[in-house]
Amino acid sequence: MDPAKTILYIHGMGGGGDSRIPGILRDALHAYDSVRLIIRTYDFNPDIASGQIGAWVKEVSPDLVIGESMGAIHALAIAGVPHLLVSPSLNAPVFFSLMKYLCLIPGMTCLLDRVYKPREGDRQKLHFTWKNLRHWGLYREKALALSPARGGKDFFHAFFGTDDHYRRSGVVLIRTWEKYYGKTYTVYKGTHFMEEEYIHSLLVPSVLSVLGLSGD
16 A cells, blocks of 8 residues: 555635635545545634644645635745645735735625635635735745755645736736746646536646556
């Protein structure tokens, strides 16, 4: 029997324990008894989230970390493990650094909380305040400090959708990924929220390859 393998999945903004992509991924890996996928809902405030995720890493000692969208920032800051990224939003913290000033305008926090309200369920609660947004830039730098461009030695591979609407805004940019991680990515004909067919055809095989498991 293969030794147990643990995947820590770090969801994106407004995601959580019942997010769609890790749910499909877990079902697809069900045949592999030695693989367990862990996804937990963490705080939107990056200071709190960093402590939570750091504790989980110590607890489960993951063999692979998968970061989705905004979760890529936290995933990429974990050293010593392979990384797979789905629609990594490396530039979102840059926008948050600007948005934090908007939150000082009366009524703006209420408006943003309405616009970016997550679905019901086990989901990350979003609250756009100066306190919650002010340090995202620091965590972006912590993540990029471990990139190959800055001497990092871990494995990285990202997946980007051709029709990802966040690429138009600059929140997601392939050229930003290339700057720090090189041409370590795959482009699929889909959206920011990886469709099920690509989870099965791209993400699952990559997971099995990184974990050293057969896809047969």
